Amino acid sequence: MAVYTDINEVDLKAFLAQYEAGELLSYKGIAEGVENSNFLLHTSKFPLILTLYEKRVEKSDLPFFLGLMHHLSERGLNCPLPLPRKDGELLGELSGRPAALISFLEGMWLRKPEAQHCREVGAALAKMHIAGEGFELTRPNALSLEGWQVLWAKSEARADEVEEGLEAEIGAELDFLSIHWPKDLPAGVIHADLFPDNVFFLGDTLSGLIDFYFACNDLLVYDLSICLNSWCFEKDGAYNITKGKAMIEGYQSVRPLSAAEIEALPILCRGSALRFFLTRLYDWLTTPAGALVVKKDPLEYLKKLRFHRAVTNASEYGLIA
Amino acid sequence: MAVYTDINEVDLKAFLAQYEAGELLSYKGIAEGVENSNFLLHTSKFPLILTLYEKRVEKSDLPFFLGLMHHLSERGLNCPLPLPRKDGELLGELSGRPAALISFLEGMWLRKPEAQHCREVGAALAKMHIAGEGFELTRPNALSLEGWQVLWAKSEARADEVEEGLEAEIGAELDFLSIHWPKDLPAGVIHADLFPDNVFFLGDTLSGLIDFYFACNDLLVYDLSICLNSWCFEKDGAYNITKGKAMIEGYQSVRPLSAAEIEALPILCRGSALRFFLTRLYDWLTTPAGALVVKKDPLEYLKKLRFHRAVTNASEYGLIA
Known part of the structure; x- marks a missing residue:
C-alpha cells in the first residue's frame, strides 16, 4: 500500500492549473506500487493517475521513465501516457516531490493468470x-x-x-x-x-x-x-x-x-x-x-x-x- | 490506509453479477477509512465504492448503517447510496466478508477548512x-x-x-x-x-x-x-x-x-x-x-x-x- 505523502486540495488545484486537465472532482490515495505515492483523480475531462515520486526513485531517471511511456504510447503500445503540462514538460512538482499526471488505464491485473x-x-x-x-x-x-x-x-x-x-x-x-x-x-x-x-x-x-x-x-x-x-x-x-x-x-x-x-x-x-x-x-x-x-x-x-x-x-x- | 483484504477479479465479477452495475472496468484499493477495506470501481455504468466490512464493525449493525444511508438519500441528503442487489438486499458477501456496493460521491475533503x-x-x-x-x-x-x-x-x-x-x-x-x-x-x-x-x-x-x-x-x-x-x-x-x-x-x-x-x-x-x-x-x-x-x-x-x-x-x- 503506498501513499507516503498526503496532498491538500489547495496545492493540488494549483498543480492542476498547469495542465489542461479539466476541473478536479475527487482524488483518492490508492494502494498500488510500493515505490511512490499514487492518487486516482476524477476530473471533468477524464480519470488520471497522479504519481508523487518518493525517495527510492532517482529524480535523474524520471525523464527516461516518462519519456519512454510517451515514446511507447506514440508507437501504439497500450501503456500509461504522461499528460504534458501547458509548457510541454512531463514532470512537475507537488508537496515537495517530483510529480506527474498520467492517463488512467482501465483493466485489472489477474490474480490467477492462465x-x-x-x-x-x-x-x-x-x-x-x-x-x-x-x-x-x-x-x-x-x-x-x-x-x-x-x-x-x-x-x-x-x-x-x-x-x-x-x-x-x-x-x-x-x-x-x-x-x-x-x-x-x-x-x-x-x-x-x-x-x-x-x-x-x-x-x-x-x-x-x-x-x-x-x-x-x-x-x-x-x-x-x-x-x-x-x-x-x-x-x-x-x-x-x-x-x-x-x-x-x-x-x-x-x-x-x-x-x-x-x-x-x-x-x-x-x-x-x-x-x-x-x-x-x-x-x-x-x-x-x-x-x-x-x-x-x-x-x-x-x-x-x-x-x-x-x-x-x-x-x-x-x-x- | 485501509485495504485489509485483497480481492481477485473472478470473485469480484461473481459478486457484481448480483447487481445491475454494468461491466467491471477496473478496481483499486483506496486509502480511506480505517475500519474497513475500500475499493474504487469503474464500471461501464458509473464509479462505485466497494466496502468489505472487517472485524471491527459488528455485522449486526450493518442493516442500520446501510438502511440509514438509503433513508437519508431518499430524503434528499447528499450521502453515499447503497446499490441494492437484484434480490433487493443491500448487503452481500465477498472474500468471506460482508460487503456492499455504494455510490461514489465526487468531492474532496478540506485539509484547511474556513x-x-x-x-x-x-x-x-x-x-x-x-x-x-x-x-x-x-x-x-x-x-x-x-x-x-x-x-x-x-x-x-x-x-x-x-x-x-x-x-x-x-x-x-x-x-x-x-x-x-x-x-x-x-x-x-x-x-x-x-x-x-x-x-x-x-x-x-x-x-x-x-x-x-x-x-x-x-x-x-x-x-x-x-x-x-x-x-x-x-x-x-x-x-x-x-x-x-x-x-x-x-x-x-x-x-x-x-x-x-x-x-x-x-x-x-x-x-x-x-x-x-x-x-x-x-x-x-x-x-x-x-x-x-x-x-x-x-x-x-x-x-x-x-x-x-x-x-x-x-x-x-x-x-x-
Missing part, C-alpha cells in the same frame, strides 16, 4: 521491445551483474540466517553467472518488472502494461526470462510448461528469437531468478517488523533459481525449435 | 438530523457515558504514562459528566463522527457527507458538539470563535436550538472531547509501534476538554442568543 493470458503477455512484451526502438534516452540496468554483487555484499554475511548453506550457494552462482553471462545478444529497452500486477486485462484481452519504473537497456530476451519466472510457476513452486510454451510462442509470434537467444535462455532465467531473490533477501533482512510494506519471501525465487540450474536447454521451458 | 465551510457543515448536519426522522431502526451510542467507563477501565492504570495526573483528572471528569449529563433534549439519528475527512466539497460548496459507521441514536445537539470539536480548533489548540459562530449559525438556519440545548452545549462539548480523547488514548496505549494505522495524539483532545471545562455558557462558542 496459459492464454501468458500468450498475450509474451506478445505484448515483444511489441514493447519493438516499440522501444528509436527511443533516444538510455538507462543502464542497475540490477544486473554489478548491482547483484553490490546487493549480495550487503546480505552475504546474514544469508545463512535464511537458510543454511546459502552464502556458499549464492556466492558460487554469482561467480558462474559472471563468467558465463551472454553479451552479444539483441539489446534494447526492457520493462524489467513485468509481473502479473503490471499487466491489465479487460475480460481475457490484455488492455495495457504499467509501471515502467524499472525499465532500462538490457538484453531483450532477459525480459522474457523475467516473465517466465513471474508468470509460469505455480504457487507450489512447480514450473508450468503449458504457460511457458504459450508465453514463448506469444513472444515469437511478434519477434522470433535467434538461435543464440534461445541457447542463452536457461542462464538468463537463472540471472533473473537471482535478481529477484537478491532484492527480496535484502528487503527481508533490512525491513523492520511491522513496516508498511509486505515482505516478499526470497525463498520463492531461490526455488526457481534451483529449477533453472537444472535446465539444460530451452525446450524444457516449452520452446519448440 | 469559517464559510463550517457554516455549510452546520447546515448539513441539521439537514441530516431532520432527514433522519422516521428511520425505523435504532442503534444505541456505544461511545457515550457507559462506553467511556468501559474504555477508561482499560486505560486508567496506564494513563499517567501519557501525562502525570491524568488518572485523577479523567476520573473526576467522568464522575462529573455521569452526574450532570443532560437527558431530556431532542434526540434522533446522529452522525457521531463528522470530522473534516467525512465531508466533501466541490469548490466551496458542500457536496456530501460520508462514513456513517458510527451513526447511532443520541442527543442531536451532541452531534453539533462533535463538529465544534473537530472543525473549530486551530492546529495550535486555540478555539476559533469565528468558525464556531458560523457552524452554529449554519446549524440554526435549518434547525434552531432550544434554550435547553443551548444551555447544555458546554457539557456536551466536554463529553465529545472526552469521547475522542478516550478512544485515542486506548489506541495509543494498545497499538503496536510500526502498525499500519497512524496513531492520533490523545493530548489534542485533552487540551480541548480543558478548554470546554472553562466555558461557562454557549456564547463563548460564538452563539448569539
Whole structure:
C-alpha cells in the first residue's frame, strides 16, 4: 500500500492549473506500487493517475521513465501516457516531490493468470521491445551483474540466517553467472518488472502494461526470462510448461528469437531468478517488523533459481525449435 | 490506509453479477477509512465504492448503517447510496466478508477548512438530523457515558504514562459528566463522527457527507458538539470563535436550538472531547509501534476538554442568543 505523502486540495488545484486537465472532482490515495505515492483523480475531462515520486526513485531517471511511456504510447503500445503540462514538460512538482499526471488505464491485473493470458503477455512484451526502438534516452540496468554483487555484499554475511548453506550457494552462482553471462545478444529497452500486477486485462484481452519504473537497456530476451519466472510457476513452486510454451510462442509470434537467444535462455532465467531473490533477501533482512510494506519471501525465487540450474536447454521451458 | 483484504477479479465479477452495475472496468484499493477495506470501481455504468466490512464493525449493525444511508438519500441528503442487489438486499458477501456496493460521491475533503465551510457543515448536519426522522431502526451510542467507563477501565492504570495526573483528572471528569449529563433534549439519528475527512466539497460548496459507521441514536445537539470539536480548533489548540459562530449559525438556519440545548452545549462539548480523547488514548496505549494505522495524539483532545471545562455558557462558542 503506498501513499507516503498526503496532498491538500489547495496545492493540488494549483498543480492542476498547469495542465489542461479539466476541473478536479475527487482524488483518492490508492494502494498500488510500493515505490511512490499514487492518487486516482476524477476530473471533468477524464480519470488520471497522479504519481508523487518518493525517495527510492532517482529524480535523474524520471525523464527516461516518462519519456519512454510517451515514446511507447506514440508507437501504439497500450501503456500509461504522461499528460504534458501547458509548457510541454512531463514532470512537475507537488508537496515537495517530483510529480506527474498520467492517463488512467482501465483493466485489472489477474490474480490467477492462465496459459492464454501468458500468450498475450509474451506478445505484448515483444511489441514493447519493438516499440522501444528509436527511443533516444538510455538507462543502464542497475540490477544486473554489478548491482547483484553490490546487493549480495550487503546480505552475504546474514544469508545463512535464511537458510543454511546459502552464502556458499549464492556466492558460487554469482561467480558462474559472471563468467558465463551472454553479451552479444539483441539489446534494447526492457520493462524489467513485468509481473502479473503490471499487466491489465479487460475480460481475457490484455488492455495495457504499467509501471515502467524499472525499465532500462538490457538484453531483450532477459525480459522474457523475467516473465517466465513471474508468470509460469505455480504457487507450489512447480514450473508450468503449458504457460511457458504459450508465453514463448506469444513472444515469437511478434519477434522470433535467434538461435543464440534461445541457447542463452536457461542462464538468463537463472540471472533473473537471482535478481529477484537478491532484492527480496535484502528487503527481508533490512525491513523492520511491522513496516508498511509486505515482505516478499526470497525463498520463492531461490526455488526457481534451483529449477533453472537444472535446465539444460530451452525446450524444457516449452520452446519448440 | 485501509485495504485489509485483497480481492481477485473472478470473485469480484461473481459478486457484481448480483447487481445491475454494468461491466467491471477496473478496481483499486483506496486509502480511506480505517475500519474497513475500500475499493474504487469503474464500471461501464458509473464509479462505485466497494466496502468489505472487517472485524471491527459488528455485522449486526450493518442493516442500520446501510438502511440509514438509503433513508437519508431518499430524503434528499447528499450521502453515499447503497446499490441494492437484484434480490433487493443491500448487503452481500465477498472474500468471506460482508460487503456492499455504494455510490461514489465526487468531492474532496478540506485539509484547511474556513469559517464559510463550517457554516455549510452546520447546515448539513441539521439537514441530516431532520432527514433522519422516521428511520425505523435504532442503534444505541456505544461511545457515550457507559462506553467511556468501559474504555477508561482499560486505560486508567496506564494513563499517567501519557501525562502525570491524568488518572485523577479523567476520573473526576467522568464522575462529573455521569452526574450532570443532560437527558431530556431532542434526540434522533446522529452522525457521531463528522470530522473534516467525512465531508466533501466541490469548490466551496458542500457536496456530501460520508462514513456513517458510527451513526447511532443520541442527543442531536451532541452531534453539533462533535463538529465544534473537530472543525473549530486551530492546529495550535486555540478555539476559533469565528468558525464556531458560523457552524452554529449554519446549524440554526435549518434547525434552531432550544434554550435547553443551548444551555447544555458546554457539557456536551466536554463529553465529545472526552469521547475522542478516550478512544485515542486506548489506541495509543494498545497499538503496536510500526502498525499500519497512524496513531492520533490523545493530548489534542485533552487540551480541548480543558478548554470546554472553562466555558461557562454557549456564547463563548460564538452563539448569539
